[in-house]
Amino acid sequence: MGAIDGLYKANGINTDLQMALFLADHDINLDEALRQAGTLYEKQPSVQAADVLAWALYKLGRYEEARDYSLEAMRLGTKDALVLFHAGMISYRMGYYEIARDYLEQAVGINPRFSILHAGMAASTLQDLRSMGRR
Numbered sequence: 001m002g003a004i005d006g007l008y009k010a011n012g013i014n015t016d017l018q019m020a021l022f023l024a025d026h027d028i029n030l031d032e033a034l035r036q037a038g039t040l041y042e043k044q045p046s047v048q049a050a051d052v053l054a055w056a057l058y059k060l061g062r063y064e065e066a067r068d069y070s071l072e073a074m075r076l077g078t079k080d081a082l083v084l085f086h087a088g089m090i091s092y093r094m095g096y097y098e099i100a101r102d103y104l105e106q107a108v109g110i111n112p113r114f115s116i117l118h119a120g121m122a123a124s125t126l127q128d129l130r131s132m133g134r135r
Contacts (some may be wrong), residue, residue: 021052037052088107089121090128
């Protein structure tokens with residue numbers, strides 16, 4: 001991944017957001033993922049930067065901060081399954097189970113195979129949340 005990133009950067013393409021997401025997704029150097037996402041969000045705040053920053057914070061166990069950025073990422077009513085998945089997992093870790101279920105249902109409803117890394121986790125967490133509601 002480093003060589004490809006280097007080629008992109010040599011050609012003027014900024015891959016910081018994608019690299020931060022990759023690092024967070026794979027639990028690699030989470031502090032660096034957070035640094036990259038935070039720097040990019042400060043320079044160019046966007047829905048995507050807020051989402052990646054939220055995910056990096058989530059991976060570091062900083063759920064309250066993650067939720068703030070996740071809400072920022074969803075402020076325009078996104079229909080992006082990955083953003084909704086991130087919001088669902090953050091809400092789940094914070095104990096907001098109904099909200100988590102809603103976000104995860106939306107993510108899976110948009111595309112049940114939205115991510116090779118996360119679709120299985122979304123489905124299993126959603127199943128757990130649904131069974132909690134039946135008790």
